Amino acid sequence: MQLTSLLGHASELVRIIRKSAQPADALTREYLRSRKYIGASDRRFISGHTFHTLRILALAEAYGKEHQIDDVVQAAYEVDCTSAWVQTQSIDVQVCAQPWLLESTQQRWTDAAEVWRAMMQPAPLGIRVNLRRATRDAVVQRLHADNIHAVPSPLSPSGLTIDERVNMLQHPLYLDGIIEIQDVGSQCISLATHVQPGMRVLDACAGAGGKTLHLADMMNGQGAIVSRDIEWNRLKEIAKRAARAGIGIITTELIDKRNDQRSSTSKPFDVVLIDAPCTGMGTVRRSPMVKWRLTPQALERHTRKQVQLLQQYSSEVIRGGTVVYATCSILPQENEHVVNAFLATTSEFELVTSQQLDPHHHQTDGLFWSVFTRKG
Numbered sequence: 001m002q003l004t005s006l007l008g009h010a011s012e013l014v015r016i017i018r019k020s021a022q023p024a025d026a027l028t029r030e031y032l033r034s035r036k037y038i039g040a041s042d043r044r045f046i047s048g049h050t051f052h053t054l055r056i057l058a059l060a061e062a063y064g065k066e067h068q069i070d071d072v073v074q075a076a077y078e079v080d081c082t083s084a085w086v087q088t089q090s091i092d093v094q095v096c097a098q099p100w101l102l103e104s105t106q107q108r109w110t111d112a113a114e115v116w117r118a119m120m121q122p123a124p125l126g127i128r129v130n131l132r133r134a135t136r137d138a139v140v141q142r143l144h145a146d147n148i149h150a151v152p153s154p155l156s157p158s159g160l161t162i163d164e165r166v167n168m169l170q171h172p173l174y175l176d177g178i179i180e181i182q183d184v185g186s187q188c189i190s191l192a193t194h195v196q197p198g199m200r201v202l203d204a205c206a207g208a209g210g211k212t213l214h215l216a217d218m219m220n221g222q223g224a225i226v227s228r229d230i231e232w233n234r235l236k237e238i239a240k241r242a243a244r245a246g247i248g249i250i251t252t253e254l255i256d257k258r259n260d261q262r263s264s265t266s267k268p269f270d271v272v273l274i275d276a277p278c279t280g281m282g283t284v285r286r287s288p289m290v291k292w293r294l295t296p297q298a299l300e301r302h303t304r305k306q307v308q309l310l311q312q313y314s315s316e317v318i319r320g321g322t323v324v325y326a327t328c329s330i331l332p333q334e335n336e337h338v339v340n341a342f343l344a345t346t347s348e349f350e351l352v353t354s355q356q357l358d359p360h361h362h363q364t365d366g367l368f369w370s371v372f373t374r375k376g
Helices: 003-019 024-033 040-055 057-066 072-078 099-105 112-118 136-145 184-192 210-218 237-245 289-293 296-314 336-343
Strands: 125-129 159-162 179-181 200-203 224-229 250-254 269-275 317-327 349-357 367-374
Touching (some): 003 024, 136 159, 159 184, 184 317, 184 349, 296 336
Parallel strands (some): 200 269, 224 250
């Protein structure tokens, strides 16, 4: 396919994504699935350049305006993000962030602009090895034999990163339950719980169960995990994923989103993980539209809900037990501010530690967690 045609498809896809509230990756899959005449290499180009355009949208728009290029996709193709021209733009345009979001993160980092600049790049593929079933070294060797270069992570003993684009969902290691697709930073949140075999654990906002499965592997398949969520379409995936990984200690509980009441489970938990719904502002390498769509009002709604969830689910941990609050965000409002608001309402919990990861300093998604102990 000619370059003009490829860019034309990317332009159409960008227009669809910008008009829709659906996730860009889902829209991209549907767009390419409905056009079977597009070959594999052309699909990779269209998808790759679509997401490149969305990541550098502000820079592409500024370049297009100055150089009289109406199509933002064409402008994104032409602009050199390392050129001297980029340095003539305001810092928020240079790093492709809304000004108020850049200012927010400058509360934490003097080099916040570099964090946003790092999020203009595509994310590597994160892999978690199920250590109950294989060693990390054995998986690395198997992948290398298949010409897939996987690099062990220094942050997680089960973590690998793969920089190339490869469909691991069809690889035998995945199909046989030896590996899971999971960002290394996300693995670090599970590690922060320090769960042990035999414990009773609550994953309060489990989604499709990525962290639930990691917790079960850390527990060597011994103990009990209750995974809750308000979205059945996500929660139902846990049973299938657990079966593939050979895990049998997980129970799922669907929460009624209309009144947000939890299950009547009475027995308290040794560890409670609250991976709270958030803006996703640490995942913009994978979901770039979230950084363009977020408003201060939406952020405020998130933070109110996050404080509520932390207050609600922390009550289910035993005395002396551990609560871990986590988000996939780099915004202080969702992280440190929520932690401080929670601690201001209770004397029952002690803050043990907090950690913020990001793609500039740690080469992971932007993730945050705080660990609390309930006083005995």
